[in-house]
Amino acid sequence: MTEQIILTTGIYDAIKEQLRRKKVSAEEETRLAAELRGAKQVLRRDLPEDVVTVDRVVTVKDHTANEEQEYIFVASNKAKPKKNKHSILSDIALATVGYKVGDIINWPFRDGERKIEILKVENWEN
Secondary structure, three states: OOOOOEEEHHHHHHHHHHHHOOOOOHHHHHHHHHHHHHOEEEOHHHOOOOEOOOOEEEEEEEOOOOEEEEEEEEOHHHOEHHHOEEEOOOHHHHHHOOOEOOOEEEEEEOOEEEEEEEEEEEEOOO
């Protein structure tokens, strides 16, 4: 698993704001705060293509439920869950943002701890 998540400064700041406004559970807050402390911040052009971020199509396997799901992560103002466009600040995005293909994450979702594996990350052309 990735020791250090990689984020653009914009995404880093957006997550910090989510924490400041208490938009996440206490468990998520603890986890995200720890991840942000060790995060590597890069310019968007320097972000590796296999890292989860905004405007990417991400395929994950939920090992807890034994199912695969594809998500399109977009800016919060472009989110349309019915069209599979999820805010980069949604629960699943916060759990996976900054991680790369092959990483397995144990995350404290609101409905309980789940084990998520990132199978594929592709750029999304909107």
